[in-house]
Each structure stands twice: as structure tokens, then as C-alpha cells.
Amino acid sequence: MEHILNPWPWYVSGPLIGLTVPLLLLFSGKALGISGSFQNLCQLATTRDTKGLLRDASYKKESWKIVFAVGLILGGFLASRFLSLGHIAFLPMEYHSISGALKLLAGGVLVGFGSRYAEGCTSGHAITGLASLQPASLMAVFGFFAGGLSAAGITFLIGS
Amino acid sequence: MKFFHLRILLFGALFGILLTKSQVISWFKIRDMFHFREPDLYLIIGSAVATAMLFLFLIRKFAIKDADGRVLAVPIKNPDRGKLLGGFIFGVGWFITGSCPGPIYAQIGTGEIMALVTLAGALLGAYAFSKVRPRLIKHSQGSSPGN
Numbered sequence: 001m002e003h004i005l006n007p008w009p010w011y012v013s014g015p016l017i018g019l020t021v022p023l024l025l026l027f028s029g030k031a032l033g034i035s036g037s038f039q040n041l042c043q044l045a046t047t048r049d050t051k052g053l054l055r056d057a058s059y060k061k062e063s064w065k066i067v068f069a070v071g072l073i074l075g076g077f078l079a080s081r082f083l084s085l086g087h088i089a090f091l092p093m094e095y096h097s098i099s100g101a102l103k104l105l106a107g108g109v110l111v112g113f114g115s116r117y118a119e120g121c122t123s124g125h126a127i128t129g130l131a132s133l134q135p136a137s138l139m140a141v142f143g144f145f146a147g148g149l150s151a152a153g154i155t156f157l158i159g160s
Numbered sequence: 161m162k163f164f165h166l167r168i169l170l171f172g173a174l175f176g177i178l179l180t181k182s183q184v185i186s187w188f189k190i191r192d193m194f195h196f197r198e199p200d201l202y203l204i205i206g207s208a209v210a211t212a213m214l215f216l217f218l219i220r221k222f223a224i225k226d227a228d229g230r231v232l233a234v235p236i237k238n239p240d241r242g243k244l245l246g247g248f249i250f251g252v253g254w255f256i257t258g259s260c261p262g263p264i265y266a267q268i269g270t271g272e273i274m275a276l277v278t279l280a281g282a283l284l285g286a287y288a289f290s291k292v293r294p295r296l297i298k299h300s301q302g303s304s305p306g307n
Contacts (some may be wrong), residue, residue, distance in 0.1 A: 010203040013182030017204065018211025020175050022219060028167050029226050031234040032175075034261040038286035046287070064168045069265045071172015076269025078173065079180035090186045090272050091258065101277045103256055108264075108281020109288070110253025115261060116289040117246025117296065119237050122260040125247075126205055128234055131212035136239035143247020144254065151255035152194035 005085045021128050030064060033124030034072070035115035037065035118143060161227065176266045185266045187258025194255055242297055257281075 021032045040063055047053045054060070080088065094100055115121040118140045120129060126144065129137020161167075182204055183189050193201035216234065223231050237243075254260050257278045259267055264282060267275035289296075 007183050008181040010182070010200050010207060013178055014204040014207030015211040017175070017178050017182065018208035019215065020171065020178070021212035022215035024171050025219065025232050025234070026224070028161065028164065028171065029232065030168070034265075038261065038282050039290065042283055042287045042290065045283070064165070067165050067168045068172040071169045072176035072179070072262055072265035073269035074169070075173040075176015075178075076180050076185070076266035077271075079177040080270035083177065083181060088270070090267050090270060091274055092187055095187070095274050101274065104274055104277040105281040107253045107256030108278040109285035110249050111257060111260065111264075111278070112282030112285025113289045114246045114248070114250025114253055114285070116286045117242045118250055119242065119246070121250065121262075122254075123262050127208050127212055129237065130209045131216050132234040133213070134236060134239075136237040136243050139239055139243035140247040143244045144251040147248035147251020148194045148255040149251075151252045156195070
């Protein structure tokens, strides 16, 4: 029981995360990818003709991603409420401030813009895409780490 | 497919539990990865890719079909410059927020209230991209309208 309540080591969680890709494909016919849900939520939020959108074939094809996102929220709740020992902070305390909120908002804009421009995120490219040996995903993952490591290098040099 | 949306919801919840319990939704773990302080995140991504690759290979080798008789396969994306440029922008955002799209939702579920701000930013970013998309990708050919 203690093993379940503690954080799961990489050799348990990594393969299980990977296993989600073939299982989702087998049992729902879908390729794992999450950033597409941003686009669906935007469409839902910006259209006046909601009924028309819900009948739209291209929207319908991808709308499962919103349901998947709701599942992710549920999973986060279940894991922290029933499968953990006490409260775990996933963001630093200093982010609970106005300046922290601005950082998260700006960083969030980059995540949303970048993932749509790259046509996928960590799940769609780094896991699903690399596992299906796609050159596009190798390029995207190279971009992810080039961006993240550059930002890490800059903050390391200027010390913030 | 029977209970399609229920299946999707269950897969989402399972994936959310995995992301939370593996701690890939932790800002601190993302920093540790980008500053090369510990190998955990690299090992998680590496072992996830290896596992997924093996099973996708088996699905292709045995040409496993869905109920409509189509061979199950992952859609192929176009290797255009958007992958590199968008990827770079995404990476910077990943470093700053300590979360990528899946973890944003999972963080919200754990009660991390500030993750709602990250989500709001991500939706703004996705909306902004949809506005400039025709200008950014007019030179690339055959790119699908995204997914």
C-alpha cells in the first residue's frame, strides 16, 4: 500500500504511460494527444453557433479530446485525494502571487501557441510520435528541448 | 463503438493518475530535468516511448483492425518548420510553467488553483495561433488543419 501512496518510480510509471498509447488505440481507435483539446475548447468558447459546431464533422472528430481532458482533471483529483500521503505542491509557493500568475499566463500562452504551431505536445510528439518513428515528431521534440534548455541556460546565467 | 465517451473518460482518468503519481506534473521535476539535476523525467519519457513503440510495432505487424475493418494506425504529421519553431516556443513555455498540456489539466485536478492561469494562457495562445495560422504555414504543403 505504501508503494502506491508514494510517488511511483520511473520504471513503473514510464512503461505504464507508454502502454496508454496502444491501449487507447485498441479500445477507442484514437492516437494519444492532448494539446488538440485547446483548439476544441477555443472553438467552443468563440462560436455563437454552438449547435452548428457540435454537428461539424471536423470538430466532432477531435471533440473526444475535451472528454479526455475532463478525465485528466478527474485523474489528478483521484491521485492526490486517494492515492497520496498528504498534500503535495506541484507549483512553487512564489507562483501564488501576481508576478507568479503573470509568469504562468505568459508561459501558458507559449505552451498553447507552440503546441498548435508544432501540431502536438509532449504526448502527441514525444510519446506517440517518436514511438511511431515520425520525422515530424523528432523535429518537434528537438524543438521542445532546444527551447526548454535555452530557457534553463538563460535563467542559470542571469540567476533567476 | 459502444460507450465511446465513457472509455475516453476512463483513459483520461487513468492517464491523469499516471501523470500525477509519476510526478511529471511537478514544476520542480521539470526544473530538475532541464537543469540536468536528475534523470527521472528522461527515463520516464524514454521508457514510455520504448514501451509504446514495441506495442505499436506489434499492432502493425499483426495488422490489428478496428470494428470497421480499418488497420489501426497513428496519423502521420508533416515534417515542416512549424515542428521546430513551434516546438521551440512550446519548450520555453514548458520550462516557465513547469507543465505541458496533460499536466496542466492534472494539476487543476489536484487542486493546484494557479494551473487555471496556465490553462487560460494556453487557450489564449491556441486562439492567437488560429488567427496567425494562415500567414505562418502558407509555405508548407500538405499540412493537415491540426489535431
